[in-house]
Amino acid sequence: xxxxxAIVLLLCLSLSLVITGCGSKDAATNNxxxxxxxxxxxxxxGYFTIGLDDxxxxxGFREKGSNDIVGFDIDLAKExxxxxxVEVKFQPVVWDTIVEExxxxxxxxxxxxxxxxxxxxxxxxxxxxxxxxxxxIVVNMNSTLADKKALAGKKVGVQAxxxxxxxxxxxxxxxxxxxxxxxxxxxxxxxxxxxxxxIDAVVVDEVVGRYYIAKKxxxxxxxxDNFGSEDYGVGLRKNDKAFLAELQKALDAMKADGTxxxxxxxxxxxxxxx
Numbered sequence: 012x013x014x015x016x017a018i019v020l021l022l023c024l025s026l027s028l029v030i031t032g033c034g035s036k037d038a039a040t041n042n043x044x045x046x047x048x049x050x051x052x053x054x055x056x057g058y059f060t061i062g063l064d065d066x067x068x069x070x071g072f073r074e075k076g077s078n079d080i081v082g083f084d085i086d087l088a089k090e091x092x093x094x095x096x097v098e099v100k101f102q103p104v105v106w107d108t109i110v111e112e113x114x115x116x117x118x119x120x121x122x123x124x125x126x127x128x129x130x131x132x133x134x135x136x137x138x139x140x141x142x143x144x145x146x147x148i149v150v151n152m153n154s155t156l157a158d159k160k161a162l163a164g165k166k167v168g169v170q171a172x173x174x175x176x177x178x179x180x181x182x183x184x185x186x187x188x189x190x191x192x193x194x195x196x197x198x199x200x201x202x203x204x205x206x207x208x209x210i211d212a213v214v215v216d217e218v219v220g221r222y223y224i225a226k227k228x229x230x231x232x233x234x235x236d237n238f239g240s241e242d243y244g245v246g247l248r249k250n251d252k253a254f255l256a257e258l259q260k261a262l263d264a265m266k267a268d269g270t271x272x273x274x275x276x277x278x279x280x281x282x283x284x285x
Contacts, residue, residue, distance in 0.1 A: 049251035058098035061088055062118035065103040066197040069222040069278045070124040083278040088122050090270060091261040107172025110134050114248060121246035124216055126174035136249045138259050140242035140285050145217040146178040148234040158236045163188035165211035168201035175214040178238035206230055214238055
């Protein structure tokens with residue numbers, strides 16, 4: 012009798028522990044869902060703020076004359092915000108501190124030709140990629156440089172905090188052969204110094220580089236060599252899962268109904284959306 016009673020008590024205790032454990036997991040899950048008020052907070056304030064480099068054509072830049080911030084990513088962001096039922100504001104920031112600005116709460120997202128890299132994925136969350144690009148090498152039209160090997164001993168410009176730096180550093184043999192890696196506040200300054208002969212080449216996102224070069228076709232050329240491919244995504248704080256889900260929903264709808272393709276054609280003359 013005592014043995015049977017002990018078995019019954021043991022079974023009851025085991026069942027109690029299982030129920031308690033499941034309850035704790037459910038409570039933790041519900042608590043996490045309940046505490047993610049990222050999207051609700053955006054709806055309550057009526058807008059979200061995008062951090063960007065405002066000298067990054069064609070993704071985001073100041074329009075001559077009006078000084079308004081315009082660009083491919085700007086149009087995408089405005090359309091997404093409209094579908095989400097909120098407004099969007101744009102906040103220029105120093106690019107090499109932009110992740111800190113996001114995680115510090117000074118901006119709500121980064122939407123500005125942001126390359127998805129392993130290092131950034133450790134710090135922030137991303138939407139699905141929306142564009143594929145490369146890190147291209149730009150030189151002056153009269154340059155005799157023909158490939159990456161020719162960059163040995165040369166001054167090569169990049170934008171500070173950009174994925175161009177990571178791309179170059181991955182190719183250690185080429186990187187170590189540089190005479191100097193010169194960092195600039197933005198790509199426009201780098202290309203200006205290239206034109207003036209203060210540096211020998213610029214490594215830049217293909218989307219940005221081709222757009223800028225098309226406007227000065229007699230000044231620059233692009234080498235066949237490059238420093239690899241990459242994807243662009245929109246960056247948000249890791250804890251803002253509800254906000255990210257709502258944004259992704261809008262982006263998916265824009266792709267499905269052809270709106271993002273039309274915006275791409277406006278800026279690039281073709282649909283380059285991924």
